[in-house]
Amino acid sequence: MSGRPSGWVQVAGLGPGDEALVTPQVQAALAEATDIIGYIPYVRRVPDRAGLTKHESDNRVELERATHALSLAARGARVVVVSSGDPGVFAMASALFEALEAGPVGWRDLDIRILPGITAMLAASARIGAPMGHDFCAINLSDNLKPWTVIETRLRLAARAGFSMGFYNPRSASRPHQFGQALAILREELPASVPVSFARNVSRPDERIVTVPLGQAQAEMADMRTVVIVGTAETRQVGRFYYTPRSLAQER
Amino acid sequence: MSGRPSGWVQVAGLGPGDEALVTPQVQAALAEATDIIGYIPYVRRVPDRAGLTKHESDNRVELERATHALSLAARGARVVVVSSGDPGVFAMASALFEALEAGPVGWRDLDIRILPGITAMLAASARIGAPMGHDFCAINLSDNLKPWTVIETRLRLAARAGFSMGFYNPRSASRPHQFGQALAILREELPASVPVSFARNVSRPDERIVTVPLGQAQAEMADMRTVVIVGTAETRQVGRFYYTPRSLAQER
Structure with a gap:
């Protein structure tokens, strides 16, 4: 064992709203997640299922949300941070890396992925x-x-x-x-x-x-x-x- | 009957290469098409099936390709022009509208849609x-x-x-x-x-x-x-x- 935690964080772009614009890559991440984190209306787009915990947060708390995602993953959770559009375009990806930089150095070994989406x-x-x-x-x-x-x-x-x-x-x-x-x-x-x-x-x-x-x-x-x-x-x-x-x- | 032709053209973004980045919207268009038109490597990404005709063309013939797509649709075909990435980003969407502007006025009544994709x-x-x-x-x-x-x-x-x-x-x-x-x-x-x-x-x-x-x-x-x-x-x-x-x- 390397000691590397088994948890991960994926920041997933849900696209502009139509489910037909959500990539299979994002759908697969949502299916494997133990935790979904994000702004209320985006989290609500993800169907409930057994074993899935949904964490809704209000607008303008991007950094707290990103820190929460990383801390859950460090404890072994499989976390999807849901973002509208593409997470790299005025959305959650930058906030996640800001939280990563401000957090414990050990977080930098986490399995972190950004999953692109259709931006508005x-x-x-x-x-x-x-x-x-x-x-x-x-x-x-x-x-x-x-x-x-x-x-x-x-x-x-x-x-x-x-x-x-x-x-x-x-x-x-x-x-x-x-x-x-x-x-x-x-x-x-x-x-x-x-x-x-x-x-x-x-x-x-x-x-x-x-x-x-x-x-x-x-x-x-x-x-x-x-x-x-x-x-x-x-x-x-x-x-x-x-x-x-x-x-x-x-x-x- | 309105006289409007039943054919259509959809310019579809296949994303950068990974099939997990192709949207369900694009997959649905490919499944309904009678004709696929595009640059050779993109057309080859679409599986063969009965009732589907694939038209491969070389690079740098974007306008001819777009004209071909519109003329087939005007005769009733359901045409998908495949594009890498997002068709609106340095890809086939602009070429289609250039061909539309240069072609018969009747083509402007065709059902034309651009299907976004993940750009490189x-x-x-x-x-x-x-x-x-x-x-x-x-x-x-x-x-x-x-x-x-x-x-x-x-x-x-x-x-x-x-x-x-x-x-x-x-x-x-x-x-x-x-x-x-x-x-x-x-x-x-x-x-x-x-x-x-x-x-x-x-x-x-x-x-x-x-x-x-x-x-x-x-x-x-x-x-x-x-x-x-x-x-x-x-x-x-x-x-x-x-x-x-x-x-x-x-x-x-």
Whole structure:
């Protein structure tokens, strides 16, 4: 015996909501788990069964949740931390490694795996057409964890780079005005015709996707359940779809 | 009868290689298809069965392939265009809409769907830890479809924005020197300590992932089967993992 604990932690991406978007790899992890840890609505997506303990926690306690997962695994539990979308995209994977770094050195020998999932930005893109069909970026618009000035700079640089953009957490009740500022910056940097899509509850029964030109985009079109997709000056409409061509002929 | 053809086209993301990363949604589409169209190695991943016709095509004929798919669907076929990774990320979705725009207007009434998949950048990130745990971008380093100067500008802007970066098609036999130029630009813009991961054949049995500091990154570490992940000045190592923290305290 090596003394290495038999427990493990897998941080699993449940995708945007539709069970048909959960990978078999994630399903297998859920089937082998002794403990499920995560934000309440994600934990509730996992069916109850004998031998499975579910630990629901509220939003904004990512680090405590990650520490809990690692401490259970260190005692031999098989723990799945459930995350929406892809755990590596503005979700639980980074929090797990922050907790790992802050915790006992012995935790670093644990069997830890991140299981990718379909992230909301790419699920929304698929429904819209192919707005991220050229180079793109993803920005978390919440300033809970970084200064708003950094977000403003990133928006300008991304627009000048010609990236399509996916915005997570565009707007919440506690910061209703910042997304309007973000749109104002984009209007300074991009043509008013650039399509902006507001994709709410992608892949769920109440999915709603609205696309408008940047010049008509309003902050009120987004909330915390919305991912916002901004095209480029090259993004085109064909039928009901929007796509960014693979080619870029001219110098920028 | 509305006259709308009963055929359809679904552009399906097969993920990076491991069958456990193929979504049930994609599996269902493959099971219902009459025709599979795509690049040879992706078509060969789909098992033969009665009633299924497989159309293999070589690389770099994306537009012809997309036109073929739409024309078959217009005649009533149920066509799956198979794509690696996510079809919306440097893959077949944009090509399909380009073909749709160039083709007969009647094609725009076809039932067309894009089925998302696990893209190589995010599969690689999951294996590395959480290098895309903060804002990030994805850049196709091939200059087959855009001027190299645009790529250079995007690399500089992305570095100044503080994005983690994922590079697709970093290097090929026909353009062996450009990736070295890309690394030189990054070395001008970022600390030499920033981790750079070379992830080849992610999720396949012969997966190989090597992470080195930017100062030691060599162009020869990449080929066309490699996705390259570049962290930020904040990316940290803990045990065998690399992750970019969710928080950014300082102004940039």
